[in-house]
Amino acid sequence: MSKELDISGSTKQFAGRHPLINFILTQVTFWIIAELLLALLFHFMLSAFSQIFTMQDQKLLFINRIFFGVLLGIINGITFGIIDYFFERHFFRRLSLGITLLVKTITSFIVFLTLYILIKYMFENYLRPMYYVNAPVFNQEFWKYLLYMFIIYNYMMILIINFINQVNKKYGPGILLPLLLGKYRKPRVEEKIFMFMDLKSSTTIAEKLGHLKYSSFISDSLMDINLIMPGYSAEIYQYVGDEIVITWSLKRGLSNWTCLKFFFACEEEFKKRSEYYLEKYGIIPEFKAGLHMGKITTVEIGEIKRDLAYHGDTINTTARIQSICNNYKKHLLISKFMFDSFDDFEKNKNYKSESLGMIHLKGKLNPIEIISIEL
Numbered sequence: 001m002s003k004e005l006d007i008s009g010s011t012k013q014f015a016g017r018h019p020l021i022n023f024i025l026t027q028v029t030f031w032i033i034a035e036l037l038l039a040l041l042f043h044f045m046l047s048a049f050s051q052i053f054t055m056q057d058q059k060l061l062f063i064n065r066i067f068f069g070v071l072l073g074i075i076n077g078i079t080f081g082i083i084d085y086f087f088e089r090h091f092f093r094r095l096s097l098g099i100t101l102l103v104k105t106i107t108s109f110i111v112f113l114t115l116y117i118l119i120k121y122m123f124e125n126y127l128r129p130m131y132y133v134n135a136p137v138f139n140q141e142f143w144k145y146l147l148y149m150f151i152i153y154n155y156m157m158i159l160i161i162n163f164i165n166q167v168n169k170k171y172g173p174g175i176l177l178p179l180l181l182g183k184y185r186k187p188r189v190e191e192k193i194f195m196f197m198d199l200k201s202s203t204t205i206a207e208k209l210g211h212l213k214y215s216s217f218i219s220d221s222l223m224d225i226n227l228i229m230p231g232y233s234a235e236i237y238q239y240v241g242d243e244i245v246i247t248w249s250l251k252r253g254l255s256n257w258t259c260l261k262f263f264f265a266c267e268e269e270f271k272k273r274s275e276y277y278l279e280k281y282g283i284i285p286e287f288k289a290g291l292h293m294g295k296i297t298t299v300e301i302g303e304i305k306r307d308l309a310y311h312g313d314t315i316n317t318t319a320r321i322q323s324i325c326n327n328y329k330k331h332l333l334i335s336k337f338m339f340d341s342f343d344d345f346e347k348n349k350n351y352k353s354e355s356l357g358m359i360h361l362k363g364k365l366n367p368i369e370i371i372s373i374e375l
Helices: 003-017 019-049 058-090 097-131 140-171 176-180 202-209 211-232 250-272 274-280 313-323
Strands: 188-199 235-240 243-249 287-301 307-311 332-335 352-359 368-374
Touching (some): 019 058, 019 140, 058 097, 188 202, 188 250, 188 313, 211 243, 211 250, 243 250, 250 287, 250 332, 287 313
Antiparallel strands (some): 235 243, 287 307, 332 368
């Protein structure tokens, strides 16, 4: 395995195990870069003024501005990281986009105003003598225009950083940098685990609930699955109606039976929230899943709508395995090829396995052995 893949895998693994810490560290990094850029702009501007006005040597003050930029970046990153993480998971989840933007705007303004007051206090009481020989007192007009500049610049940074966050949400942690570097411009062969999870009795549920309530039911179900995923290093490939396609690298998915644990963790989560689902919909979600692994080709596709696509027989086989769950009245089926890849599976007393024999899957020339996994 190449060093590049090791770094990417480690990044994704850390993000999966420590989602809050990873998100805050990411935001801190973004904001440090943003505030260092602002510090550099200040440095060059003041360096230019030093050629006209009597000011101290700007080179001596450069390290102070860099330190101040890093400090602001850390404060902004931690503040907005915590706010965004918890608000997105526990508050914004049920709000409209307009209300979400309004709340974020108000919150951001309060944070920036607090930082501005802190900067003004520190500048007037500690930093002002470092910038001017005669240490003049700046009037309110000066601070007013500085506030305008501070707010405009930081709101632009919020837009850029939120855009990066949305790209990360779309493609998953650790994917943005490879995309920027053009890693998937040309097809690349990789090995992955795929799980196709599909809602059981979806047609019956849709008829019972109606279109709008059914869509809300699907949204709630998939959101609960999403909240579980980080703890199991799972990544979303795509949503197809009431189906969700999930992937792992071989190392992360096979290690300690993570991909199996994920499916049963989803079932457990639905049981925990059964009261909510019964009260709102009268139905508790049940999903069936197919699990398989193998080589696939990864490539960027599209121009008007660009996306990251996986191609290959591994995906088709996984979908076919999931499609026969109802035939055998099973919740989780996996290929024998993948079953054999688990280390010491027979020692795991939490799961029961049963071979369904050699089965001809639709579109496959040769039959493959399918294993049922249950708690």
